[in-house]
Amino acid sequence: MTLIDVAKVAGVSPITVSRALNRPDVVSESARKKVLEAVRVTGYVPNMLAGGLASNKSRLIAIFVPTIAHSIFAETVQSLMDHLTAAGYQSMIGLTGYSAEQEERLLGAVLGRRPDGIVLTGTLHTEQSRLRLQAAGIPVVEAWDLGAAPIDMQVGFSHEQVGQAIAKHLYGKGYRRFAIVSVDDSRALKRSRSVATQLQALGIETVPMMLLAAPATVQSGREGLCRLLTDGHRPQVVVCSSDTVAQGILAEAASRGLEIPGQLAVMGFGDLSSAAHLHPALSTVNVDGGRMGELTANALLQRLRDDECKPVRVDTGFTLVDRQTT
Amino acid sequence: MTLIDVAKVAGVSPITVSRALNRPDVVSESARKKVLEAVRVTGYVPNMLAGGLASNKSRLIAIFVPTIAHSIFAETVQSLMDHLTAAGYQSMIGLTGYSAEQEERLLGAVLGRRPDGIVLTGTLHTEQSRLRLQAAGIPVVEAWDLGAAPIDMQVGFSHEQVGQAIAKHLYGKGYRRFAIVSVDDSRALKRSRSVATQLQALGIETVPMMLLAAPATVQSGREGLCRLLTDGHRPQVVVCSSDTVAQGILAEAASRGLEIPGQLAVMGFGDLSSAAHLHPALSTVNVDGGRMGELTANALLQRLRDDECKPVRVDTGFTLVDRQTT
DNA sequence: CTGTTAGCGCCTTCAC
DNA sequence: GTGAAGGCGCTAACAG
Numbered sequence A, B: 001m002t003l004i005d006v007a008k009v010a011g012v013s014p015i016t017v018s019r020a021l022n023r024p025d026v027v028s029e030s031a032r033k034k035v036l037e038a039v040r041v042t043g044y045v046p047n048m049l050a051g052g053l054a055s056n057k058s059r060l061i062a063i064f065v066p067t068i069a070h071s072i073f074a075e076t077v078q079s080l081m082d083h084l085t086a087a088g089y090q091s092m093i094g095l096t097g098y099s100a101e102q103e104e105r106l107l108g109a110v111l112g113r114r115p116d117g118i119v120l121t122g123t124l125h126t127e128q129s130r131l132r133l134q135a136a137g138i139p140v141v142e143a144w145d146l147g148a149a150p151i152d153m154q155v156g157f158s159h160e161q162v163g164q165a166i167a168k169h170l171y172g173k174g175y176r177r178f179a180i181v182s183v184d185d186s187r188a189l190k191r192s193r194s195v196a197t198q199l200q201a202l203g204i205e206t207v208p209m210m211l212l213a214a215p216a217t218v219q220s221g222r223e224g225l226c227r228l229l230t231d232g233h234r235p236q237v238v239v240c241s242s243d244t245v246a247q248g249i250l251a252e253a254a255s256r257g258l259e260i261p262g263q264l265a266v267m268g269f270g271d272l273s274s275a276a277h278l279h280p281a282l283s284t285v286n287v288d289g290g291r292m293g294e295l296t297a298n299a300l301l302q303r304l305r306d307d308e309c310k311p312v313r314v315d316t317g318f319t320l321v322d323r324q325t326t
Numbered sequence C: 001c002t003g004t005t006a007g008c009g010c011c012t013t014c015a016c
Numbered sequence D: 001g002t003g004a005a006g007g008c009g010c011t012a013a014c015a016g
Helices: A003-010 A014-022 A029-042 A048-055 A074-086 A100-112 A127-136 A159-172 A186-201 A218-230 A243-255 A289-305 B003-010 B014-022 B029-042 B048-055 B074-086 B100-112 B127-136 B159-172 B186-201 B218-230 B243-255 B289-305
Strands: A060-065 A090-095 A117-120 A140-143 A153-156 A178-183 A209-212 A237-240 A265-271 A283-287 A313-315 A319-321 B060-065 B090-095 B117-120 B140-143 B153-156 B178-183 B209-212 B237-240 B265-271 B283-287 B313-315 B319-321
Touching: A003 A014, A003 A029, A014 A029, A048 B048, A060 A074, A060 A100, A074 A090, A074 A265, A074 A289, A074 B090, A090 A100, A090 B074, A090 B090, A100 A127, A117 A289, A140 A289, A153 A289, A159 A186, A159 A237, A159 A265, A159 A283, A159 A319, A178 A186, A178 A218, A178 A243, A209 A218, A218 A237, A218 A243, A237 A243, A243 A265, B003 B014, B003 B029, B014 B029, B060 B074, B060 B100, B074 B090, B074 B265, B074 B289, B090 B100, B100 B127, B117 B289, B140 B289, B153 B289, B159 B186, B159 B237, B159 B265, B159 B283, B159 B319, B178 B186, B178 B218, B178 B243, B209 B218, B218 B237, B218 B243, B237 B243, B243 B265
Parallel strands: A060 A090, A060 A117, A117 A140, A140 A153, A153 A313, A178 A209, A178 A237, A237 A265, A265 A283, B060 B090, B060 B117, B117 B140, B140 B153, B153 B313, B178 B209, B178 B237, B237 B265, B265 B283
Antiparallel strands: A283 A319, B283 B319
């Protein structure tokens, strides 16, 4: 079934069918009716490969995420996809979480589909990849960060500020013996280092930090606490690089009979909607992933409509939620 | 940058470039080298829209999932995508979790990309959608179920058997006062009803069942237990339609000071890798989502290679894990 | 092993 | 408001 078949059935020229489907307002009422009816009768499904080739527009947005399972970005991606779908765009998810080599292959394959735009949630691992992205000449939004040297647009927050907020808040509550359990990922490290730096500025000399291999798992969180205690550290509060790590800490603490937050307070980090029920006394820094997805979609769609509009840079902020009674 | 540019640089004809890239084995060593070098120099990225249009093969697999955030299918999708990527296919995720109307539009849009195959994880909501899928004439795999009237291939397990296994196991442990908290989703209902039916066969007359609106959330799980208790039920064990619901039950039980599993035992259901750390005494029926993804990919890839191979129907089974000490 | 020819299904441009 | 011609970038089929 092609446009031509539909045109024959409708008794108009192929181009009129195309217009009736893509720019209904530019076609007469009667022509549009005939075409729509013919589409219904024939069960015609427009071929977007052909359409994209001819128009040089794919109506496709590529979304890069480190992983999809238990991802801190899940809400963002869901919301982003919803908003893009509503605007008539489709999304293609690329999983970057593995080797840098695989990431480059993936980028090549995705770029081959000629997406109209690209969203990055995690970070691209190689400079080469960043260059190819730039070379593609399409709008790019980096989400979940507000780092230096943006490729194009950014929608996110400052990981340094998160770390500072955590340090100040916990210090203000009177804690003096800290520990950090962090995944070895660039943004997680930004937050963790910022916590340590700020604590030092407040006079806390030593802040033991356990570094775990990415990706974060509950299991690695458990191990983090184990090693901390084995090494002889006795923190009053553990700052985690993510809620997943925090969950591991909580599980390990439970199995050791440690009272939360009395004997050990825990601070997590993650998406607003995912952490709420992990533990009644788990404090967290929350980010609204859904909103970030929406803002990302808006930034992209605006640029897609108006190529010359100024590049967006949105600070979505974050919220420190204290659930500790102490 | 087009194939023709590369051909000029390499000093061969366009078709040789095409072949060097797509079927390297049918091209001479020297030609291949020249082409690869020219590709490197030019930074050429093949246009898959054009390629797909010409060859009538998109190297694209569509994956339909109800939702991506906190999804029971996350591991399956991740694994599936990994395996498809390794085989040179890209995946396009469609989110079906909302209105039936939206689902039909989505299906139309996705079919417009001419995917080479389709994977369904959740169920399609309308008959119309099923028909369009059949009409597309491409391989379809339904995952996470082994229901009657398969569209094409199936990789999954029997939800009825899950229900029966749960009922028999808990009855065998001596429980006599049951309750079910289930989400209102076709497969969840299959499991929950099967539990109730089997319990009745074992002589348990009344099994109160709380039905919650989909999608399952931790919050709805909490409410399920609240309503159960408010209604005067005092179950020894609550069977949940998913781990997410179970998590809600656990949270609510904790806030009421109910001992798990002494005062209230809980049975969940879900993916192997996600439930492990929710609660030390949470029993579950586990399904290996990663393996299901792999088997799904294999079924699809095999069919894609050999169009005439017999349609696959794989029972992946499930595992009942009892973590209760009682 | 390599090249030529033709066309995939649609949209752009320009004319009416 | 509608149509005719041409081409988007690539590959199938056939020829050499």
